[in-house]
Amino acid sequence: MTRALVPLTLLGRFTLGLMRRTGAVTLFFLNALIRIPATLRYPRELAGAFLQVGWLSLPVVGLTAVFTGAALALQIYAGGSRISAEAVVPQIVAIGIVRELGPVMVGLMIAARVTSSIAAEIATMKVSEQVDALVTLSTDPMTYLTAPRVLAGLVTVPVLVALGDILGLFGGFVVATQGLGFNGPSYITTSWNFLDPIDITLSLTKGAVFGGIAVTLACHAGLNAGRGAQGVGMATKSAVQAAAILVLAANVALTGLFFGL
Amino acid sequence: MIALEHISKSFGTKQVLDDISLTLEDGSSLAVLGRSGTGKSVLTRIVLGLMAPDAGRVVIDGAPMTRRARRGFLEQTGVLFQGSALFDSMTVWENVAFRLRNGRKRLGRAEARRRAEEALDRVGLESRVADLFPADLSGGMQKRVGLARAIVGTPRYLFFDEPNSGLDPVTSTDIDALIRELVTDLGATAITITHDMASIRTIADEVLLLDASRARWHGRVADLATADDPLLARFLAR
Numbered sequence: 001m002t003r004a005l006v007p008l009t010l011l012g013r014f015t016l017g018l019m020r021r022t023g024a025v026t027l028f029f030l031n032a033l034i035r036i037p038a039t040l041r042y043p044r045e046l047a048g049a050f051l052q053v054g055w056l057s058l059p060v061v062g063l064t065a066v067f068t069g070a071a072l073a074l075q076i077y078a079g080g081s082r083i084s085a086e087a088v089v090p091q092i093v094a095i096g097i098v099r100e101l102g103p104v105m106v107g108l109m110i111a112a113r114v115t116s117s118i119a120a121e122i123a124t125m126k127v128s129e130q131v132d133a134l135v136t137l138s139t140d141p142m143t144y145l146t147a148p149r150v151l152a153g154l155v156t157v158p159v160l161v162a163l164g165d166i167l168g169l170f171g172g173f174v175v176a177t178q179g180l181g182f183n184g185p186s187y188i189t190t191s192w193n194f195l196d197p198i199d200i201t202l203s204l205t206k207g208a209v210f211g212g213i214a215v216t217l218a219c220h221a222g223l224n225a226g227r228g229a230q231g232v233g234m235a236t237k238s239a240v241q242a243a244a245i246l247v248l249a250a251n252v253a254l255t256g257l258f259f260g261l
Numbered sequence: 262m263i264a265l266e267h268i269s270k271s272f273g274t275k276q277v278l279d280d281i282s283l284t285l286e287d288g289s290s291l292a293v294l295g296r297s298g299t300g301k302s303v304l305t306r307i308v309l310g311l312m313a314p315d316a317g318r319v320v321i322d323g324a325p326m327t328r329r330a331r332r333g334f335l336e337q338t339g340v341l342f343q344g345s346a347l348f349d350s351m352t353v354w355e356n357v358a359f360r361l362r363n364g365r366k367r368l369g370r371a372e373a374r375r376r377a378e379e380a381l382d383r384v385g386l387e388s389r390v391a392d393l394f395p396a397d398l399s400g401g402m403q404k405r406v407g408l409a410r411a412i413v414g415t416p417r418y419l420f421f422d423e424p425n426s427g428l429d430p431v432t433s434t435d436i437d438a439l440i441r442e443l444v445t446d447l448g449a450t451a452i453t454i455t456h457d458m459a460s461i462r463t464i465a466d467e468v469l470l471l472d473a474s475r476a477r478w479h480g481r482v483a484d485l486a487t488a489d490d491p492l493l494a495r496f497l498a499r
Contacts, residue, residue, distance in 0.1 A: 042363070129346040132311055136340040136420075137360045137410075138332065144363075 029216045031142055032150040038140075039147035049148040053114050053215065054156030058163070060113055064105050065164035069097055069171030077180050089182065093172035094191040098199045102165040104251050107210030110157055111243035115218040118149055119239035122222025123232040131223065146219040150212065157211025158204040165203055202258045209250050214243045262287055263308065263418070263450060268317035270303055277303050279474040281317070285467070287417075290444050290451040292465035292482075294496060299471040301454045302343075305420055308452065309340065336365065338418040339411030339449075343426055345403040347395040347410070354391035357381060357409045364414070380409040384439060401432035405439070412443055419444060421453040425460055437463040458496055461485075470496075 039046060073093050080086045122145055125131050134141050169191060176182040221239035225231040263285040270278040277300040285291050293301045306312040308319055310331040319326040321334050347356045357377035361368045368376070378388045384405040395403055404424060411419060421440060425433040437460050444451045444464070453464050461468060462482060470478040470493055478490050485497060 125348075128344055129342045130348055132306075133340070133342060133346040133348070135311060136309060136335055136338060138335050138364055139359075 025220050028220045032146045035143040035147040036151050038143045042144055045144060046148040049152035050156055053152040057110060057113055057160055061106050061109050061160050061164050062167050064109055065167040066171035068101050068105050069168035070175040072096055073172035073175040089176050090187045090190040091194040094194050097168035098165050098195060098203050102168050103161045103203050103206035106161045106164045107247035108244060110214045111240060111247055115214045115243040116236050116240050118218035119221045119236045120232055122219060123225035123235040126223060126225045127227060127231055149215045149219055153211035153215030154208050158207035161203055161207030206254050210247045213246045213250060217243045262322055264320040266318050266320060268307060268314045270314050276474045281476050285450055287450055288448050289467060290465045291467045291469060292453045292455055292461040293469050295471035300474055301471055305452060305454055337416050339416035340420045341407045341411045341424055343422040345407035347403060347406055349395055352392050352394055353406050356406060357413055360414050376413060380413040384409045400427050404436055417449055419449045419451040423454055425457055440464050
């Protein structure tokens with residue numbers, strides 16, 4: 001092989017590796033999906049997954065959304081004042097939070113909080129032979145560990161996004177009415193009237209997709225972890241990195257898809 | 262009866278098992294002996310279906326191990342893992358009763374707990390440990406809980422992966438005696454991985470010595486003293 005072909009070979013290897021991993025994770029997700037009915041046999045695991053992914057994420061998601069909405073209102077006001085367009089704060093905050101910042105911030109928070117905790121938990125179970133123990137106790141790890149968490153991701157993250165949207169709008173509302181001189185009832189009416197049903201549909205769809213991505217990657221990395229503490233660390237790191245990048249990539253794809261771009 | 266027929270396994274270029282064949286009659290107890298990295302754990306994982314061989318097959322009661330047969334086999338199998346592999350998030354009794362609560366025939370909570378406490382009593386643990394978590398127990402107690410979990414379904418097959426690793430000599434002797442007693446009482450077919458010759462003399466009827474990925478010596482424990490094998494002699498000399 002000539003030296004000139006080395007970069008091409010490396011690029012080819014990287015592309016093949018990426019495609020192989022994408023295929024493996026997609027099959028893993030489908031395997032988890034078909035096991036969702038069977039996972040109802042494990043109500044305790046299911047309840048634990050909903051608690052872990054949904055309920056326990058509420059504080060961090062809520063606070064992030066409030067501060068993001070508040071900062072967005074300040075930015076729009078400051079930017080709008082350059083062109084005498086301060087009045088557009090309610091509309092831009094509404095569309096910015098509901099279409100983009102709400103779902104993306106929640107997706108990234110889930111990627112950081114939930115992906116890391118699930119990947120580390122399952123990877124630890126893998127390296128300490130607890131996953132093997134499950135198999136020898138006639139229990140399928142995909143049904144017992146993965147399917148409840150994937151279901152929780154698909155169901156609870158859209159709910160978190162909806163709450164994040166509301167709290168983000170609330171953050172903007174508080175800043176606009178308490179600091180920027182906007183009238184409260186008028187701010188709410190303007191924001192609400194500006195939103196389309198498609199904005200809300202897009203927001204919730206993004207939530208379900210981001211939740212599926214974050215949890216699937218976490219479970220996949222955990223169940224395929226290498227040996228020892230290093231294996232747990234690598235699995236957690238790679239899951240969080242991949243989830244964060246894929247959440248942002250899926251955000252672009254979904255936005256384009258919804259608005260026919 | 263467990264039969265291994267021409268089992269081979271490699272990882273990359275490293276051949277770990279090469280053409281291993283063996284028959285283990287019902288009720289017998291086999292110890293798998295060998296230096297570190299000679300494929301003892303891999304052999305057990307293949308029998309349990311946790312890993313597929315590159316060549317050869319596992320036959321249980323005359324039938325090849327298919328996916329369906331494996332399910333039935335595992336329902337009759339108890340395993341004690343090297344690190345006990347107890348579920349951290351569950352209490353001791355929930356660990357022991359896992360199969361009873363989640364298996365095909367599901368028992369109610371009260372009945373599962375009663376049977377778990379029976380199993381704990383059998384391995385010498387008082388029922389007061391039932392509500393503790395694995396992290397609250399010593400290594401020896403965790404092994405006992407692992408043993409209780411392995412025997413709770415009255416299994417036909419038992420697997421023990423280095424049951425004495427990390428234990429002091431006294432606890433180690435107790436665990437060996439307990440394993441022998443349980444295997445005898447249950448009439449189970451047992452496979453134990455160990456480096457410990459004292460353990461082997463207590464636990465096993467037969468010994469398989471693995472070396473350089475092949476079965477180097479296979480015979481009865483009673484024949485160990487007269488075996489003419491330098492590596493085996495080195496193990497015996499310890």
